[in-house]
Amino acid sequence: MAVRWELLKQDPASAARLGRLHTPHGVIETPVFMPVGTQATVKTLNPEEVWDLGARIILSNTYHLYLRPGHDLVQEAGGLHRFMNWKGAVLTDSGGFQVFSLADLRKITEEGVQFRSHIDGSTHFLTPEKATEIQNALGADIIMAFDECTPWPCDHDYARRSLERTTRWAARCKVAHARPEAQALFGIVQGSTFADLRRQAAEEIVELDFPGYGIGGLSVGEPKELMHEMLEVQVPLLPADRPRYLMGVGSPEDLVESVWRGVDMFDCVLPTRIARHGTVFLPDGKMTVRNAEFARDFLPIQEGCDCYACRNYSRAYIRHLMKADEMLGLRLCSIHNLRFLVRTMEEIRAALAAGTFAEYRRTFLERWHAGEAERRARIRTGTGRAGGPMGPSEPAVPQNR
């Protein structure tokens, strides 16, 4: 078996678990956040920077690497780890999420999905077998079954038919998987925001017996309460001795809330995506360091933060870099945001080990929500210069894979 998850401690107060994921590229403490390196690079960072901020597993993407540079080329290079010079573990998403995001550009059949490349418009056909073959060539430690990620909202009938197809596709992926001794294939449970379908999906996919399970189709626009409810319905149906990976999540509060509900693994583009706008995580919510109010602020992004950016640079300097379109600004914000999430997971693991996770969660969320509420109030009332604390160009950020 390529990967093995070891339960170290079940939190008595919640569904949270402390564990250890053994992979061909090292041991990963869980719960864990995985930085996203969609195109075989975590945006703006080199692998040493990613390692130095504490990450030991990253995510990369089948859809993108299949189209460019091509999985055969990556295989020829010696696989993804060697191609990108990353000594830690890698998980590849199956490409399902991406092709279904293409909306007008794709057509679904029982066999698979026909889609057009976002790069050059060329036509491709992705099937469970093809997605698995690509992932076998890329060589990640963990690969994902080819699933349909339903949009939200979605009607019950479509969600049911989709999840049943996803189950049939998962079975085909398992058959197609050529390197089970070197790579672990995780199944993915869907079911939209319907409790009965979440149960059905869990039962069907668990029946196929995977070494780990992805939870898909959440954090796609639905209210947070609904996401929590679905986790509470579905997670208990997943085997206690296998890792659970909530795909495309998330924000700091989502990590804490989902660990509480029994999730072990996460990934999200949020930390690097908001960095592009100079937005950074703080314990009391997000802050946009690009804003005029920080022009002469010589404090670090977050006082006491142990990241490279906070140890060496002021808000004023980082704001200058962002205003001047200098890439180092984006790097520094990305490093801070990734370190913030990785450190949050370290804190969560320490709290689980100490038996204080309930207290940690309460304190963390109180501080975070109070700060975010204040920030939203400032944006609403127009307080703060340059279009409010998030800046004029800050779009709503979808939290996705």
Next chain:
Amino acid sequence: MAVRWELLKQDPASAARLGRLHTPHGVIETPVFMPVGTQATVKTLNPEEVWDLGARIILSNTYHLYLRPGHDLVQEAGGLHRFMNWKGAVLTDSGGFQVFSLADLRKITEEGVQFRSHIDGSTHFLTPEKATEIQNALGADIIMAFDECTPWPCDHDYARRSLERTTRWAARCKVAHARPEAQALFGIVQGSTFADLRRQAAEEIVELDFPGYGIGGLSVGEPKELMHEMLEVQVPLLPADRPRYLMGVGSPEDLVESVWRGVDMFDCVLPTRIARHGTVFLPDGKMTVRNAEFARDFLPIQEGCDCYACRNYSRAYIRHLMKADEMLGLRLCSIHNLRFLVRTMEEIRAALAAGTFAEYRRTFLERWHAGEAERRARIRTGTGRAGGPMGPSEPAVPQNR
């Protein structure tokens, strides 16, 4: 005196000198190439990367920092070194080159230059006194006199009147300089491509007695032979015990040729600018790693190169990053190009110490010119895919400050 240059060895075969520049931020071996960090950051790199590639002095820019973030803000931050977290030495250009490049946006009088900001169109007035005041606030180890850099070609009469004004401005900079104990003010000699004016400029500026001399107005489009000729005329008129800095130069062959003619210091945006197009320096000329021919090339950019990029990544990976618009590609090409120039200077210094510089120069230039001639032939005949070896988007790269 803020800086002192020490002659270690005069090359017997040429005008080249081996030396040591003592500054408030460390000792710099000369001849030296200074990476350019126009906006208080060497594009895409952090200061540790710049240090690790062997640079001990960088250049930054008065015009850009005056407009954004403002010299008063940089001073408030504790000066340029601290603002950008650079432990080595810094030289700031006076802004003269930039305001004169604005062409339609500026108006020259005896008092100074009125110009409009390229950022927001606001009107500013830069004088020798103001340029010096700004540089005193920025706090670089070496600051430059405010000069007019004449374009090429330029008529004799204009070039003469301009250089005489530059001399009067240099005298005013000297009077205005408020921190001679902490910062060294270098004069700048101009004179376009007229031998008599180059002589006149050298005599006038040397008469003012500066601790070092910039040579301006070269590598602005004139034939290389003319640049060499002007150096041969002007350099011997500069005092033998002061460093000579050829501004905005250069390419690898320009460095070798100009050291031969007695130049000690260089800066140029070329290595980071061509990196944007995926173009890299090799001992036998430039190569565009972004080109299709390198898609499956798993060699490093330059075999045997000791830079971070060549020690860890293949051409195929770097090409992938450039094609996918991933910033790490630009970083890796920038690191290679800067290391290539810094290492060339190390080799030149070693050759000067060993008394073999004439041989080094011959071998270096033979290899470089043969490779470049071949590359130009390939472009002319359309050999090589994707629009020839330089790629379709490669513009003529002006080598300037």
